[in-house]
Amino acid sequence: MATLFDPIRLGDLELPNRVVMAPLTRNRALADGDVPHALNAEYYAQRAGAGLLVSEGSQISPEGKGYAWTPGIHSAAQVEGWRKITDAVHARGGRIFIQLWHVGRVSHTSLQPDGQAPVGPSAIAAETRTFDGKGFVETSTPRALEMGEIARIVEDYRKAAENARDAGFDGVELHAANGYLIDQFLRDGSNRREDAYGGPVENRVRLLGEVLAALTDIWPASRVGIRFSPFSNANGVEDSAPMATFSHAIRKANEFGLGYLHLVEGQTGGPRDLPEGADIGALRRLFDGIYMANNGYDRDLALRTVESGEADLIAFGKAFIANPDLVTRLRKAAPLNAPEKETFYGGGAEGYTDYPTLEETKAA
Template sequence: MTATLFTPYKLNDTLTLNNKIIMAPLTRCMADDNLVPTATMAAYYARRADAGLIISEATIIRPDGQGYVNTPGLYTQAQIEGWKVVTKAVHDKGGKIFAQLWHTGRVAHPFFFGEQNGEVISASNIGIEGTIPRNRELTYQQPKAATQADIAQLVSDYATAASNAIEAGFDGVEIHGANGYLIDQFLHYSCNNRTDEYGEIPENMARFAVEVVDAIIAAIGSDRTAIRLSPGAYFNMEPNQGDRAVFDTLLKQLETRHLAFIHLGIFDDAMEFDYLGGTASRYLRQQYHQTLVGVGSYTAETGSKAIANNQFDLLAIGRAFIANPDYVTRVRDGLELTAYDDAMLAELV
């Protein structure tokens, strides 16, 4: 039933994956206090190098992008050197790895980066309520709406982080444009009330994401550039019927960029969105005709069936990779999987 997962997959003329199983980005908060990857992280990723592709834990592009403790960065030379150890460990095992580039936007907190490194920034000055995961004493701050100068600098900083990723030995990058973080905050009406060229209408709301994509393509090539998107609003934002038109516009433009892939960002792909006409993966397949990565509570069996049914091309697995470093071998050999438990988040194995 799962045999289709173990055939190679050609992303493009540059990159061919050994199989169709992707290790999804998993926020483990494993970096040191300077956000430098550690030797423990190198061992962690190397043990999972049998995946067709590893997508790293979300990695911040600059200090004011940090919203969680000990998340790694890609903006200092020390961080680049730390990632070199990780990528070498993965490559020595025959694997491939992309860096996921991240700015949390209004989910960031000055506790992590200090007010001298800037304010909390978002598409608009619309905040969210609640406390920071793993730092429950910290409440979210009111963000400032990014100025056009801020946006230009952000686009440049994404491109620099992508170049840093290649210097660090990554095979490519995945832009984190999903799950309610900065880029996603521009793409949904509930958190974008701008009236300039980055707001109000779909073409404007998609503009920042496209500018980031184009800047990264210019820096490292479209063959090494991917993006994760959440067309269904579900995490730290409210849905809006107008969101579909924004993603229709964005996906039409991305179709012409010939990216390595688009990766769905969702925790459970059984969720349906009325304005998308069903599940987010179904919507993406209707709107985008190149490589799609599916994710969201799939098993190897259900994911393999979804690929066979042309719902997507590659299967991303998350928590099961935490519980089973040898996930690919276990599935291929029909061995029982260890069940995931939240307590495993405290273990670096």
């Protein structure tokens, strides 16, 4: 019977424990060029005791950006910045994947190249808000991607995967959750296309399959993970039959022999409650690789879930923000620092790299 603190193999990569740092947007890249920098390296290195770090979402292209001060993985300067982070994590014995991100319609014209409209599967507004560097603004109505542009999107993912390899990452996670581009294509509430990428679910999973084919051309399949949020309505996405939609999506992902499936269980950052007919276990059983569970896990729930075999890895979000030594604290059943919500997004070291470890707290 496995425990939360036992090692596990992810393909040819050994993880020393089953505690994962979830991808967490912190809006602390350099405003000039969306470049990661030394403060980000310190932040990730502090948390290298996790079995696996999954980076904050990183846009695959300028068009893929939806929030101010989020890092990219499409320019030479960004690759160089991320290389300093991966070097710092590896120097502490850690392993780190990058989350590849295209926000689709969840953006604003002020964040887009030349002030253009964001793109999406259809010209349907997300009806949510984003941060433009000055304040929160309503997202802009997108334009529908033309059929001939899909290949460009897939190539952007491929190039981002190459850049991630050059930046020294151990693998990549495809962000297909939380109402961003891939999720928008999957769901019939945001995808009203009448071509080969819309309509029946077999068409709506087409882009997902093409992107995974590109990623697994660059990386061994075991070094590629995928994140879905089947029952979350984050950023205004809806679907008339989520079990059917995500059963198809997970079967499609399973065709590629990916390293792990990462599911947000319930509402993103919210309740774990599921709608009638929803079955996380049934979805998990469609996937042959490692299962990473996410959303609202505390120590007791994480221990029970791994020991019961319901999940192989447990992703922690807010707990890792406030506790750089979270694995140590979980092992010892030690108290956790409380996260400061007002410093989650933007700023400098405060609320980012200044949370004390257990040893520092005892020494104070």
